[in-house]
Amino acid sequence: MARGRKLYEGKAKILFAGSEPGTIIQYFKDDATAFNNEKKGTITGKGVLNNRISEHLMQLLMEVGIPTHFIKRINMREQLVREVEIIPIEIIVRNVAAGSMAKRLGIPEGTLLPRSIVEYCYKSDELGDPLVAEEHITAFGWASPQDIDDITAMSLRVNDFLSGLFTGIGIKLVDFKLEFGRVYDEHGEMRIVLADEISPDNCRLWDSVTAEKMDKDRFRRDLGSVEEAYQEVARRLGILPEAELKEVDAPAPE
Numbered sequence: 001m002a003r004g005r006k007l008y009e010g011k012a013k014i015l016f017a018g019s020e021p022g023t024i025i026q027y028f029k030d031d032a033t034a035f036n037n038e039k040k041g042t043i044t045g046k047g048v049l050n051n052r053i054s055e056h057l058m059q060l061l062m063e064v065g066i067p068t069h070f071i072k073r074i075n076m077r078e079q080l081v082r083e084v085e086i087i088p089i090e091i092i093v094r095n096v097a098a099g100s101m102a103k104r105l106g107i108p109e110g111t112l113l114p115r116s117i118v119e120y121c122y123k124s125d126e127l128g129d130p131l132v133a134e135e136h137i138t139a140f141g142w143a144s145p146q147d148i149d150d151i152t153a154m155s156l157r158v159n160d161f162l163s164g165l166f167t168g169i170g171i172k173l174v175d176f177k178l179e180f181g182r183v184y185d186e187h188g189e190m191r192i193v194l195a196d197e198i199s200p201d202n203c204r205l206w207d208s209v210t211a212e213k214m215d216k217d218r219f220r221r222d223l224g225s226v227e228e229a230y231q232e233v234a235r236r237l238g239i240l241p242e243a244e245l246k247e248v249d250a251p252a253p254e
């Protein structure tokens with residue numbers, strides 16, 4: 001499939017125009033960043049694994065009725081998605097205290113939360129994605145109260161579905177980050193769909209028995225065996241045939 005012009009290069013992905021109008025090609029890089037770009041590195045094969053893992057999870061979510069931007073995977077590192085207008089809010093769903101929330105509220109990492117907690121952060125690299133309240137989101141017009149209700153309901157459904165899925169393969173879904181976007185139909189009606197990616201780059205995944213980390217915290221905290229952890233997630237999801245392992249070093253785009 002022909003790649004159009006480069007639209008945007010992010011930390012882990014490059015977006016190109018797709019051949020059909022209203023489509024985008026997401027190219028998954030091996031680059032990894034953490035702590036708001038202060039730490040940079042590469043995780044060999046990460047792009048291939050995240051492309052495949054995100055495809056799998058988005059497809060399963062669509063099967064249970066969550067609308068997403070996903071159209072199809074094109075090759076090892078690229079997937080075709082619908083072009084959306086990204087809502088500048090990162091939705092974080094937490095089941096277990098970890099990371100910034102554990103630090104901010106002084107809760108030991110690993111504490112089971114009394115119920116799932118949804119947080120909103122304003123998407124801004126410059127500001128380090130600050131935590132915001134619904135008040136900020138509606139006052140500054142980033143999303144309407146109805147949009148927030150829809151996004152929150154969808155995020156909790158995603159959490160229920162993915163928590164069950166991961167529990168079934170011996171993994172605890174500690175927390176994750178979602179992004180949503182707007183699409184417009186031929187009558188100009190707006191619909192909100194799940195966008196971006198769902199992968200060990202934006203989920204915390206702990207082995208149910210050993211609590212070993214199987215996500216980007218291995219990179220953030222220099223725990224080693226990062227690519228092995230991502231591979232293990234793919235293997236448990238049943239989407240890692242041996243053959244695919246050999247091609248993880250696909251060339252980067254120009």
Ligand code: UDP
Binds near residue numbers: 099101
């Ligand atoms: N997260 C993310 N992108 C961000 C910030 C967070 O994907 O810019 C994910 C992160 O991987 C984790 C969850 O959101 O699964 C909660 O992250 P947290 O707020 O604890 O921040 P961190 O400790 O990663 O700085």
